[in-house]
Amino acid sequence: MQPAASAAEPGLEQLDGAVAELVQATGASVALVYLLPAGERVLHLAVVSGVPGHITAPWARIDLGAPIPVADAIRDERLVWLGGREEVARRYPRLGLVLPYDFMLAAAPIKHGTTAWGGLVLLWPVFRPPEPSPAERAAIDAFCSTAWVVLQQAAGSGRLSLPVDTPRVLPPPTSRVPERDEALAVVSFAERLPVGCCAMDLDGRITFINSAGSDLVGAGAAVLRGARPWEVLLWMREPVFEDHYRAAVVSRQPTSFTALRPPDTWLSFQLYPDASGISVHITPASPPGGPDVRRHPLPSAELASVTSLYHLMHLAAALTEAVGVREVVDLVADQIVPAFGPQAMVLLTAEDGRLRIIGYRGYTAELMDRFDAEPLTAHTPTARVLSTGVPSFFATFAELKREYPAAVHLDDMASWAFLPLIASDRVVGSLVLAYGQPHSFAPAERAVLTSLAGLVAQALDRARLYDTKHELAHTLQSVLLPHSLPRVEGLDVAARYLPAGRGMDIGGDFYDLIRRDDTTVTVAIGDVQGHSITAAALMGQVRTAVHAHATIGTPPGEVLARTNGLLVDLDPGLFTSCLIAHIDLAQHRARLATAGHPPPILRHPDGRTEVLHVTPGLLLGIDPGASYPTTEIALPPGSILALYTDGLVETPGTDIDDTTAALARRLAQLEGPTMDDVADALVAYARASAPRHDDIALLLIKAHAAEQ
Helix, strand or coil, rough: CCCCCCCCCCCCHHHHHHHHHHHHCCCEEEEEEEECCCCCCCCEEEECCCCCHHHHHHHHHEECCCCCCHHHHHHHCCCCCECHHHHHHHHHHHHHHHHHCCCCEEEEEEEECCCEEEEEEEEEEECCCCCCHHHHHHHHHHHHHHHHHHHHHHHCCCCCCCCCCCCHHHCCCCCCCCCCHHHHHHHHHHHCCCCEEEECCCCCCEEECHHHHHHHHCCHHHHHEECCCCHHHHHCHHHHHHHEEEEHHHCCCCEEEEEECCCCEEEEEEEECCCCCCEEEECCCCCCCCCCCCCCCCCCCCCCCCCHHHHHHHHHHHHHHHHHHHHHHHHHHHHHHHHHHCEEEEEEECCCCCCEEEEECCCCHHHHHHCEEECCCCCCCCHHHHCCCCCEEECHHHHHHHCCCCCCCCCCCCEEEHHHHHHECEEEEEEEEEECCCCCCCCHHHHHHHHHHHHHHHHHHHHHHHHHHHHHHHHHHHHHHCCCCCCCCCCCEEEEHHHHHHCCCCEEEEEEEEEECCCCCEEEEEEEECHHHHHHHHHHHHHHHHHHHHCCCCHHHHHHHHHHHHHHHHCCCCCCCEEEEECCCCCCCEEEEECCCCCCEECCCCCEEEEECCCCEEEEEECCCCCCEEEEEECCCCCEEEEEEEEHCCCCCHHHHHHHHHHHHHHHHHCCHHHHHHHHHHHHHHHHHHCCCCEEEEEEEEEEECCC
């Protein structure tokens, strides 16, 4: 597959022809191309085919770590396939919540080697085979390869600007153009029909409606043409019409519904979609439930559009997954501007009697510097909304000036919404939305924006609590683990500790190196059960006990026995594994004892590796009478002893002996100038081979020949 545009055309335009060919080759109804700017973790929607921009707006920017198919495809370097609505809802509930329609989906990475340029998303109607065919897979692979080359060349020649602010929405495929006489005959045919019919483009705007259709909906063709029906007909502003339109566009399946045109006319709408638009059949209908049922329509003018409600649901679902203030700020900034229509936004919190800007989009840093650190007592809309908790909406600068005479028009915007961020009855900040054109803020929109601010406030409040706990955990962990390991002549040592991931980022893994004299050291590694402050506190006690006993020369088995006695007396309800090695550099020997800990790996000077069998003892804290035998091994110069916790090798569904053997093989392959390089490579290998759900601790000791 070759790009349709010439090399002289600017970046993204070269993908237009390739996208069109891909859609034709696969039969896909929708195609989305995402780009990943170098050094970023946010995907930017760059090219859209087969669906209007307002439906894709919630996914205009996607964090690479988000549970979204295209992000998974790029991270895992594989094709993600979803076979229908149930699989979408099960595997990606956020996607299923916002697009509750039936479709099939494929996502693939645009990647070559270690360089990822972005990802591809394709949607199909469900009336197709349940799996992509070999030909479709080949077409997807060919497109991704072509896109990678095009983007690489465009970026190298300076014709590609990233990130992409507004995606390119490709026009629908052109249909047969009728002759003039044929077109007049078609119109005459439609006018003679006793039932209503109209045509809508993919954006939901009416391009044609016959006289019968105009009579049935109660509005002339001049009013309807070029407009979305739910925007000009008040009785269609209930979400049902727009929702069925969205379903038809996304799923490409016919759909129908019945609606009441006041005061008592029921109409049936049947929607037939294809790649170029939607044909609508309108006929009189009987009331649902029988002719005696009387229904009073809701005050439709007060209803928010279904699109804005879906955007709100999408943001709510996304915010539940966000942790940390920075993640919430980035998510809000990335989602609100494309999904809710403002040209700019600012997120502020109160700190030490002043307003602090913690995130913004659409404004310059220079302008934000002028408003940052504004006193809470200032007579400005941002300060007032935070002190009163009452939102303010200004359709024009004149309205804003009347209420705040000292206001200066600095941002070139036309309308503003100042929204309080209220969580647990406390105002924790404010959200400012600015619009480039005059904006009237209908009551329904004000309600949606106020709800939006409430969701942001709750997420921000949770994120602050998370950050506080995370800081506490990080501080505690850093205090309990050694800041640095002592330098010992004749040894090259490296240590790594990685928390399991989200949560407290704290656990019970520990390591230590105790220098006894010029030629002897004791190394230890252990794992207290659990991921909590309690586990970390117990870890600190275990490490202190091991360190104290090892410092006075206690043999490894006896160190474990005494530490076991301490834990039995404390009865913490948590068990601990531990492995201790006493290394004699002069004799090139090591004595090891283990309390249920994963076996160490020894790499011999010739590069061979073996998983050492150390006679095991019980986990610490179970039996006060447990004994811990000692195993002695040779540790000649050039050998490497690897001690680790089970987080480095434990993979769900895989035998731990197999993963340990695989780690040993990887250690045999590694060559690095320092143990730090080897440690980084082993951790990277473990994290790339499978998802890790436990903390990782790693301690590498390489023996050198003693200097004379």
